[in-house]
Amino acid sequence: MTSRTLYDKIWDEHLVATRSDGTSLLYIDRHLVHEVTSPQAFEGLREAGRPLRRPNAILSVADHNVPTIDREKGIADETCRLQVEALEANVQAYGVPYLPLLDDRQGIVHVVGPEQGFTLPGTTIVCGDSHTSTHGAFGALAFGIGTSEVEHVMATQTLPQRKSRNLRVRFEGALPPGLGAKDMALALIGRIGTAGGTGHVMEFTGPAVRALSMEGRMTLCNMSIEGGARSGLVAPDDTTYAYLKGRPLAPKDALWEAALAHWRTLVSDSDAAFDTEVVLNVATLAPQVTWGTSPQWVTDITGQVPDPASATTPDDRQAMLRALEYMDLKPGTPIEAIDLQAVFIGSCTNGRIEDLREAAAVARGRKVAPGIRALVVAGSGLVKRQAEAEGLDRIFLEAGFEWRQPGCSMCLGMNDDRLAEGVRCASTSNRNFEGRQGRGSRTHLVSPGMAAAAAVTGHFTDVRRLMGA
Amino acid sequence: MDPFTVLTGIAAPLLRANIDTDLIIPKQFLKTLVRSGLGRNLFQEIRFHADGTERPDFILNQSRFRQASILLAGPNFGCGSSREHAPWALKDFGIRAILAPSFADIFFTNCFSNGLLPVALPMEAIEALATVDGPLTVDLPAQQVRGGGHTFTFDIEPSRKAVLLEGLDEIKRTEANLTDIVAYEIRRRTEAPWLEIRVP
Numbered sequence: 001m002t003s004r005t006l007y008d009k010i011w012d013e014h015l016v017a018t019r020s021d022g023t024s025l026l027y028i029d030r031h032l033v034h035e036v037t038s039p040q041a042f043e044g045l046r047e048a049g050r051p052l053r054r055p056n057a058i059l060s061v062a063d064h065n066v067p068t069i070d071r072e073k074g075i076a077d078e079t080c081r082l083q084v085e086a087l088e089a090n091v092q093a094y095g096v097p098y099l100p101l102l103d104d105r106q107g108i109v110h111v112v113g114p115e116q117g118f119t120l121p122g123t124t125i126v127c128g129d130s131h132t133s134t135h136g137a138f139g140a141l142a143f144g145i146g147t148s149e150v151e152h153v154m155a156t157q158t159l160p161q162r163k164s165r166n167l168r169v170r171f172e173g174a175l176p177p178g179l180g181a182k183d184m185a186l187a188l189i190g191r192i193g194t195a196g197g198t199g200h201v202m203e204f205t206g207p208a209v210r211a212l213s214m215e216g217r218m219t220l221c222n223m224s225i226e227g228g229a230r231s232g233l234v235a236p237d238d239t240t241y242a243y244l245k246g247r248p249l250a251p252k253d254a255l256w257e258a259a260l261a262h263w264r265t266l267v268s269d270s271d272a273a274f275d276t277e278v279v280l281n282v283a284t285l286a287p288q289v290t291w292g293t294s295p296q297w298v299t300d301i302t303g304q305v306p307d308p309a310s311a312t313t314p315d316d317r318q319a320m321l322r323a324l325e326y327m328d329l330k331p332g333t334p335i336e337a338i339d340l341q342a343v344f345i346g347s348c349t350n351g352r353i354e355d356l357r358e359a360a361a362v363a364r365g366r367k368v369a370p371g372i373r374a375l376v377v378a379g380s381g382l383v384k385r386q387a388e389a390e391g392l393d394r395i396f397l398e399a400g401f402e403w404r405q406p407g408c409s410m411c412l413g414m415n416d417d418r419l420a421e422g423v424r425c426a427s428t429s430n431r432n433f434e435g436r437q438g439r440g441s442r443t444h445l446v447s448p449g450m451a452a453a454a455a456v457t458g459h460f461t462d463v464r465r466l467m468g469a
Numbered sequence: 470m471d472p473f474t475v476l477t478g479i480a481a482p483l484l485r486a487n488i489d490t491d492l493i494i495p496k497q498f499l500k501t502l503v504r505s506g507l508g509r510n511l512f513q514e515i516r517f518h519a520d521g522t523e524r525p526d527f528i529l530n531q532s533r534f535r536q537a538s539i540l541l542a543g544p545n546f547g548c549g550s551s552r553e554h555a556p557w558a559l560k561d562f563g564i565r566a567i568l569a570p571s572f573a574d575i576f577f578t579n580c581f582s583n584g585l586l587p588v589a590l591p592m593e594a595i596e597a598l599a600t601v602d603g604p605l606t607v608d609l610p611a612q613q614v615r616g617g618g619h620t621f622t623f624d625i626e627p628s629r630k631a632v633l634l635e636g637l638d639e640i641k642r643t644e645a646n647l648t649d650i651v652a653y654e655i656r657r658r659t660e661a662p663w664l665e666i667r668v669p
Contacts, residue, residue, distance in 0.1 A: 016646065016649050016650055016653045017646045017649040019628075019646070021627060021628035021631065022626070022627065022628055023628050025643060025646055025649065025650075027650070027653055027654075027657070029664055036499050036500070036552075037551070037552065037553070039502040039503075040502070040503065040504050040553075043502070043503075048640070050640070056666045057666060064499075065499075065500060079500040079501075080500060082500075082502065083500050083502065086502055118666075120663075120664070122661075123664065128551060128553075129550075129551055130549065130550050130551040130575060132551075143575075144551035144575055145551060145575065145578075146551055146552075146553035146556075146575060146578060146579035146582055147504075147553040148553060148579070148582035148583070148639070149578070149582065151640065152639060152640050152643065155640050155643075155644075156640060156643045156644065156647075156650060157650065157654075158643055158646070158650055160628075160639060160642070160643065162626070194487055194545060194548060195487070195544065195545040195548065195571060195573070198545070198571065198573065198574060199574065225549075228545070228548070228573065228574070230574045230575060249666060251663035255662060255663040256663070258662065258663055259661075259663035262661065294487050315486065315543070315592075319485065319486055319487075322485075412491075412496050412550075413496060414496045414497070414499060414500070421519065431489075431491070431549060431550075433489045433491045433492065433549060434491070434492060434514065434515075435491060435492070435495055435514045436491050439495070439514055439519060440514075440519070
């Protein structure tokens with residue numbers, strides 16, 4: 001048999017039919033559903049009188065527009081409440097497993113799936129959310145879909161697909177102290193651009209990836225979409241299996257052993273061909289900070305805001321000028337001289353326990369700088385509970401951070417966690433688009449440690465200095 | 470779904486790169502339970518001031534482009550969030566074809582689910598079409614864009630073309646493969662029994 005990549009292998013295992021028009025029908029093992037991109041899909045099923053094919057292949061939870069404070073009192077915003085109520089009515093009508101808002105297991109869909117063992121190696125996973133790529137950290141082919149496709153999967157448990165190209169990203173070297181997966185992801189996107197992975201599935205390989213925890217791998221795969229790739233992949237290994245073993249929905253006993261034997265075959269063959277290859281050495285990497293309105297506009301903490309005059313084309317120069325105007329930044333300004341008014345630690349990118357530990361290590365014994373509003377939003381109720389068991393909530397609260405209930409929160413500001421016009425924020429989320437965190441707000445993407453360092457100093461600060469590294 | 474065959478209409482140039490779906494339809498309009506009515510908030514934050522009044526410099530606020538049915542844009546159109554609200558908003562406004570050098574993958578697929586045609590043309594062609602004074606014709610059967618003396622041909626995958634030309638229901642098409650799906654599920658239950666979900 002010819003050599004195959006990990007993506008090729010998962011693809012082949014899920015091929016239901018090759019149709020006469022050249023498209024492939026791919027089987028979908030797992031489907032995550034949330035309140036924002038599902039109501040029209042359920043409505044479509046209902047209108048067509050179609051049953052939902054496999055309710056148990058779905059895990060549903062409300063995350064995008066839920067309040068992160070006082071949720072015991074209900075959802076005050078009526079449109080948000082109606083959307084959550086619609087989800088609850090739909091999952092009840094169709095018998096879909098659901099994690100209620102006040103359940104400890106509730107949280108961001110991409111934090112909850114892995115936590116529950118719903119996400120497994122070698123599976124196909126979809127969700128009406130572009131950050132579904134997160135689950136690729138387990139060696140699952142996971143990608144975001146539109147609402148029409150959500151309905152398609154509900155009705156048929158399959159999706160018509162065209163095969164993507166294979167892109168291998170090799171991270172060489174060992175990460176220096178104070179740096180993490182977020183810096184790797186941002187540096188990669190800075191290199192290849194926000195459309196660099198379009199039409200590809202990205203497989204992350206190399207010693208720096210092997211050394212990452214599952215949390216770090218999830219951060220890396222989460223950001224694949226910001227580099228244009230619908231999916232990111234990391235081949236499963238003992239780190240993956242140690243994370244999964246004993247999770248509520250993971251296989252047990254003999255089934256676990258059978259699964260494990262199969263999962264160990266889920267690697268790209270050593271001579272498998274990739275259409276595109278990118279190599280980055282992380283040993284010399286510095287903490288990354290975005291300065292523009294696209295994740296590709298990123299630089300080192302030791303760097304400066306770039307000069308549009310350095311752009312290679314007139315279109316690029318125009319785009320940079322526009323970004324700097326929106327961000328209210330002057331070329332040549334040292335990144336460390338940029339003052340902030342807000343800090344957000346959370347999201348499906350960096351809302352896991354390891355992220356909170358990283359931020360807390362910097363916040364410990366320090367105070368949030370005057371004039372800064374700093375939010376910490378755990379990715380799930382279980383992350384929040386774990387953090388509280390470790391005393392991280394006390395560290396954050398004593399430093400002057402707000403300690404919130406789990407949800408997508410200020411990553412996209414569908415609930416009340418929004419930034420006002422002109423407010424500048426260091427954010428551990430994934431998108432610095434115009435208006436993303438609130439109309440006219442200014443987002444800089446950073447790691448959790450860098451966000452905490454910004455919170456306690458009031459401006460961007462090299463986190464390595466605060467850790468004595 | 471409405472079929473797409475030949476479209477003749479005004480083309481509005483919005484020649485920025487990386488127009489993301491947050492820009493096309495911001496988060497606050499994602500709280501809807503239906504697909505319709507999003508056109509009034511298309512490009513909300515660059516089309517309107519914070520007080521809701523129009524920004525006169527925005528292309529779709531200029532009288533000749535208010536009836537635009539074609540959008541000309543820069544590369545990587547539709548990047549970011551998977552929200553299908555983006556094509557819903559474009560379609561509800563009246564846009565049926567988007568011409569750009571490249572598109573983000575999820576947005577591209579979402580267009581076909583809604584009878585919208587995304588056409589990939591080189592940036593030079595987009596810029597040439599942006600100077601045309603008068604309507605453009607997007608001819609899907611002939612795979613051509615014509616206007617102002619220009620004719621550009623474009624590629625489209627035959628299966629995508631068929632879906633648009635005939636306005637096919639994708640779920641109905643897949644249901645024709647039901648026996649394949651059932652056979653696959655039976656086989657997988659034996660080969661990979663650990664995939665069966667047992668809700669605890």
